Amino acid sequence: MSGPAVAVTGVGVLSPGGAGADALWRACAGGGAAFRPVEHFDVSRTGAHLAGFVPEEATGPGAPPPGHPARLPCLLHRATGDAVADAARRTGTAVRDPAVRTALVLGTTDNGGFPSAADWRAWREGRTTVPGAAWEPYAPPVWDGPVVQVGNASAAGATALGVGADLLRDGVADRVVVCGVDTVTETAFQGLASLRTLSPAGCRPFAARRSGIRISECAAALVLERAADAPLAxxxxxxxxxxxxxxxxxxxxxxxxxxxxxxxxxxxxxxxxxxxxxxxxxxxxxxxxxxxxxxxxxxxxxxxxxxxxxxxxxxxxxxxxxxxxxxxxxxxxxxxxxxxxxxxxxxxxxxxxxxxxxxxxxxxxxxxxxxxxxxxxxxxxxxxxxxx
Structure with a gap:
């Protein structure tokens, strides 16, 4: 669908490089990422034992550890909250504005323990607390537009950006928070190992001896708006x-x-x-x-x-x-x-x-x-x- 460009007004990210855009930039510039052994499930038969994790100092005290069902929603909340706050600082607008319909588009490969759109809506409207739902303490009450989940494997995060842009172009929302989020799960790890996609040597793009991937957890969010003064891009x-x-x-x-x-x-x-x-x-x-x-x-x-x-x-x-x-x-x-x-x-x-x-x-x-x-x-x- 063709239409006008949309502004990127804020970002929030928790990556194996740490919390925030500066930490992400340092990791990509050569500062190193937090790759460490997978310990929350058995990887002894996979041939690959390392994965990328958001460092403990980045998630903050009391954050659910890898393998905990609340890990993904915790990272999701932190990244989206940081992105909305970054956009508010950059544009001088309020984090919450009743006149601004804010949609959430999620790109992920993991449905386990993930809130559905109906769950998010019910939580926001106070119709249920969903007793025992691990994600509930981390659900940010900012979404008053649609919640869309995209799950087309490794292309999910990029697709979510396109869906978010189209929501703005179609006038369905005034602001869209797009977040790609995944943790290191046994299902994904063992599945990729069965496809012989995981490499003990890690990702070596463009190298003569490249042999596959090393997976990581991450939550990365961007705020999209129709127009803004001095956007990032x-x-x-x-x-x-x-x-x-x-x-x-x-x-x-x-x-x-x-x-x-x-x-x-x-x-x-x-x-x-x-x-x-x-x-x-x-x-x-x-x-x-x-x-x-x-x-x-x-x-x-x-x-x-x-x-x-x-x-x-x-x-x-x-x-x-x-x-x-x-x-x-x-x-x-x-x-x-x-x-x-x-x-x-x-x-x-x-x-x-x-x-x-x-x-x-x-x-x-x-x-x-x-x-x-x-x-x-x-x-x-x-x-x-x-x-x-």
Whole structure:
């Protein structure tokens, strides 16, 4: 759906790098993330024993530990609350305004213990306390618009951004909080291990010896509004496709379709794109398919456009990957600085001519693209710009 750009007015994030945008930036710049052994379920037969966790000092005292059913809603509440507060500071508006309909769009791969839209609505209206519901103490009473949940695997967070933008364009809400959130669950970990997707070496995007992913927990939220003074950036448009030749492998043509649709929706020429935050999870086929797709769309310009993977620093944040990587993209536009992909000392020689963020461009990018690919062929691209 084509329409006007929307403003990104606030962000909130709890990642393996810590709490807040500055901690996220430091982790992606090389400050390190909190990868540690998984201890809340048995991983002895998986071949991979580490995952990324939000550090204890970031969640605050008394936060539910990994494996606790309240862990996900606690992270969700913290990230969305921080994002709304950041937007209020930036725009000078109230956190709660009866005249502003605020919607919530959630991107996640986890339904266990997750509140449904009906649960959120009943809680907000005081019709039930849902005795024993682990999420109840963490539910922020700010949503007076619709609550939408998106669950298309690793593309969920990026899809949620597109859904949020369309809610604003259609006039369904005046403000949308988009949050990608996931924790490290036994179901996801063992499922990915059975697909031979997990790598003991972690995510090594674009490397010659890349062999898979390392999953992480994360909650990353962005506030979208129709118009605002001095926003962080603008979400210009988005596009998606559902196309793959094999369920666990992105298809180059499917990814290229999503990118072309996003550019068309954004009214942005491929020549304007000065930065790409790629899905680039470090899988053998996924990285190659994505770069092939970018080559189809960007053509001869591709070697001159920084293509960066945040997963080398953060791990694969599952349903939150699209939103946390969107925050990195927004910060890149806002700060005018391109961070390099951490790692690959031994990059795949096929891509020696490409720039994985190792050098600063002659001028800061004014438009950027972020990509997400999910199991089953779900491909999503989102275009951001410094200006609308």
């Amino acid at each position: 603008h979400l210009r448009g988005w596009g998606s496709s559902n196309e793959a030749s094999q369920a666990a492998r992105p298809d180059p043509e499917g990814v290229a379709k999503a990118v072309r649709r996003a550019l068309a929706d954004a009214g942005t020429d491929p020549a304007e794109i000065g930065y790409v935050n790629a899905h680039a999870a470090g899988t053998r086929h996924g990285d190659a398919a994505e770069l092939e797709a970018l080559g189809e769309v960007l053509g001869e310009r591709l070697p001159f456009v920084p293509v960066v993977s945040s997963k080398a620093a953060l791990g694969h944040c599952q349903g939150a990957a699209g939103t946390v990587e969107a925050i990195v993209t927004v910060l890149t536009l806002h700060r005018g600085e391109v961070l390099a992909t951490l790692g690959p000392a031994e990059r795949d020689p096929r891509w020696d001519h490409l720039d994985f963020g190792g050098k600063q461009p002659d001028r800061p990018p004014s438009a950027a693209l972020t990509l997400s690919c999910g199991l089953g062929g779900s491909n999503v691209a989102v275009v951001f710009g410094r200006d609308a």
